Amino acid sequence: MGRPQMAWLQRDPAWAARMKAAEQDEGVGWSTLVGLADADLDLLQTERLDRLLRRRFPEPPEGLATRPVRLALLGSSTTTHLQPGIRTGALRRGLFVTTFEPDYGQFQQELLDPASALHRFRPDVVLFAFDARHLAGGLDAAAGEAEAEAALEAALARLAGLWRLARERLGAAVVQQTGLPVLAPLLGSNEHALPGSALALLTRLNDGMRRAAAAEGVALLAVDTQAARDGIGAWHDPVLWHRGKQEISPAAAPLYGDLLARLLAALQGRSAKCLVLDLDNTLWGGVIGDDGVEGIALGQGSALGEAFVAFQDYARSLARRGVILAVCSKNDEANARAPFERHPEMRLALSDIASFVANWNDKPANIRAIAQELNIGLDSLVFVDDNPFERALVRRELPMVAVPELPDEPALYADCVAAAGYFEAIAVTAEDRARGAQYQANRERAALAGAATDLESYLRSLEMRLLWRRFDRIGLARIVQLINKTNQFNLTTRRYDEAEVVRVMEDPRAFGLQLRLLDRFGDNGIIAIVIGRLAEDGDLVIDTWLMSCRVLGRQVEEATLDLVAAEARRLGAARLVGEYRPTERNAMVAGHYEKLGFTPIAVDPGGAARYALDLAAIAPRTSCMTIAEG
Amino acid sequence: MTETEILAELTDVLREAFGDDALTVTPETTAKDVPGWDSIRMVSILIAVEDRFGIKTRSREIDRLRSVGDFVALIRAKQEAA
Known part of the structure; x- marks a missing residue:
């Protein structure tokens, strides 16, 4: 079974050469390592980058914009193999993570003992990573409903107790990993009808965890929903479970680390805030300046047109939950606005767009202008463009802007942006919901900052x-x-x-x-x-x-x-x-x-x-x- | 693939796994000959090998491996069966 892909990240054929150059450079900088992490890395590449990271930066580098994170990994089975992915996923977001794992199976004693190594480590974040058998084992398949209910309550109470210990004794934020549904079903589709089924109990436990976590302010690491997307076989290999008690396959470790790093970034308020959208072939099919409002593909029952409508719906839903939307398009402004004003199938309205920039300047300059107008950092922008030329130019000139590797197929745009987890959030505030309204008036565009980008060398490249x-x-x-x-x-x-x-x-x-x-x-x-x-x-x-x-x-x-x-x-x-x-x-x-x-x-x-x-x-x-x- | 080609490709994987571009192995090389080749590293290597050669190995096949030569033979047999 192949590893779960991180399709939104680039696959750079020159990665190995860049990595080698970094390994040979004694003074290699943090930002070079961040750049190396910004790629769809497999397990060996992840481990290699992690070795360099730890050799070069045993301690957090000076002057980091983010707070270094001290992460305690408290698991019921093997988790050591997850550490390189966690550190590398964090590096991708400019975060420095120091990890700690207590001796195998010792986490409960360590939590209780104020003299333990865990206490001395002083974690900022505690991750509870329990395997399915630890969470839902011990129930007899023949057990009745009352017995199953008692097991469920006991398991949830145990978790709540651990969360409180970590918060009160260690002063740490808590992340709880959901149970990975690796257990074999006994009934099938109607597994829930068998109270004594461990798999059914695990499902109920995951539901209960979601309710309790929201109430207790605990962040969940939802490996169960991710595995449902990727296929459980991409996340779990029974052979490796029996070989070394690795419930999460090392092949999935790079993605696991990325998922956790999103939460660590969100806990610091460092998730992206603004989605910057290209127009032609990103929000509709075709080129508005050539095809006109009547000629672009949008809706109208064609598969292509409907795919663009669906992507607009997704962007609009993100805006409803507090993500700021901006437009950055190479077009005459009047042409760019025309579909918003006149096309009946447009899902996005001009009032949804906080900053609308359409001109013939280069996109890095325009993205700078958008950040300036909205008064947010460049590192809180995500730039979505179907054109690989524009993506490469923005990555080169503005490495702090997240640029997903958009697939050729517009039907996959929303999944791609969603899978990247740029806008990861742990809870939604009333302020988030109101943010759309705050930006409803489309601001007057400030004069573009005279951005000096070295276009000549880019064109040569x-x-x-x-x-x-x-x-x-x-x-x-x-x-x-x-x-x-x-x-x-x-x-x-x-x-x-x-x-x-x-x-x-x-x-x-x-x-x-x-x-x-x-x-x-x-x-x-x-x-x-x-x-x-x-x-x-x-x-x-x-x-x-x-x-x-x-x-x-x-x-x-x-x-x-x-x-x-x-x-x-x-x-x-x-x-x-x-x-x-x-x-x-x-x-x-x-x-x-x-x-x-x-x-x-x-x-x-x-x-x-x-x-x-x-x-x-x-x-x-x-x-x-x-x-x-x- | 011939055994020579498989050995070259496997060497690439091992170099990446151990972060050592100068690493050379022969069919006679065993895990004991390579510092850091423990059971945990072996799992990473296996996953990379399965990915790179498009095969799936079984526990008992892995347990029987005694040398790099055995590993190459296993990969070849798997590829031919596929």
Whole structure:
């Protein structure tokens, strides 16, 4: 049986190399170790990172933003194998944990004896981790209801007594692990009908624990519900139980540690507070700027549309329980707001969004602005975006922001965000429920902090390759589709059918370029189209220039200009003439030619503008990508 | 996989388990030859091996192992049976 996955965390192929570099660096820093923990680690990787952590930091590092935690692990069976996962899960959240385990089976004596090693350890948090047999054993299968009821009451009273001892004698917060349902059923689906069933007793005990824990202010570590999601076989291996009394399989130890670390963070008030949402292909299917309110996939009974509705429902429910929502989208603001204002299937309303940022700045800068506007720390933000480029950029520039590895399938978005446990809370206050209302007025956006992110080196790290080809039959369908669908990054919005595109291919005084962009995340496909034609006066007029917004901010425009210039030279032109024809949707490229160094030469009454650039004025430049024909 | 390939892959797992990139083992190596190879470490190794080779081992098969060579043979037999 495979280990339970932590799918929201990255799987970094370079992890082993990074780990090795850290092991060889005597002065390796805390933040490097936190970065290494931020990955979907298996058991051996977890143990390896934990060895380095303990060697490098036998004591908590100076100046930590979090309070170090002294955790006593009081179990009824083997728990030693859980410690590396606990320390590593805590490290993932920037927490330093020192663990303590009393001698095997000695926890009750240690709790009572003020001179014991447990008392000397002075724990901040006590975790009671009891196996199913310890919790529910000792009942005869033939026992009647009264006997079972007495066993249940006695077990709950024993737990309440332990909780009180830990709180009163040790002054520690208490975490109680629920019983893992590893016992074999005797009846089956109707197990509850057999009072003497140990499994039935365990189920009742877990219910009773939930009621009592809420009343006593004890935090539960619900391994039973987690195992119900992952499958009990992922959490428990009967062979290992018999081999070394490990009830929780070591394969599940990394996830177990993460679950516990969430509680430790929540006890310090360090759970995330704000969910920052991308829009296109995150809250709805498609690109609002190109597809329009009528064209996006949202609801309407299609599986894709319904999946986005479900994710919006989840976000809305989080908001109802006190999580702040924000929007961070690369879009014109009016386009970004349109579905919120006009789409009948939107579950989220503008009033649910505490901070709404839609512009063409890079996302790290916008996320900083959101944190500033809401006056919360960057480390309390979770950023959800379907685009791996944006996720990698935010992780790189803002490592303190949590960025889940969103699956390709929108139907899995809610599960992914939920499974990560970013918003773990132990209880819900009236203030939490009111928080949504506090943010109802969407604040005026403060001017964006002039964030200096080193974009250049990031772009280089993407290993981008721009492949260009002249128009050909193979690309024809995609070329026609892009010409007719692209609205935002489209200088002239001229629509051509297949026959017209073929004429460009056959015209010796014209060229058509199709550009494909690849990077280390994969192939972005055909992302830009340019059509140029030599005029009678010797100017090369750029008839069409369009690009997918997905690759904005990656200096594709500059590289494209160089390719256009090369084609113009081939045709014998002396200068380039570009044209901008404004539409309702292409305001984002109004300054396109001026940004590239063109000079305005004419504006007609309809607002169309023409720009010129001497070919001789284009200096060779270095590019962040390799450019090749192919 | 051949026994040589399995031994190379198993060596990788052991290096990771013991945090020692220089660790080398031969078919004759036993747990006693490797400092820290106790029953608890063996469980981690088994879990990694099952994950890496896509197999599931049984208690009595593990109890019979006497050397790295036995381990390689077991992995190979499991893979062929799968």
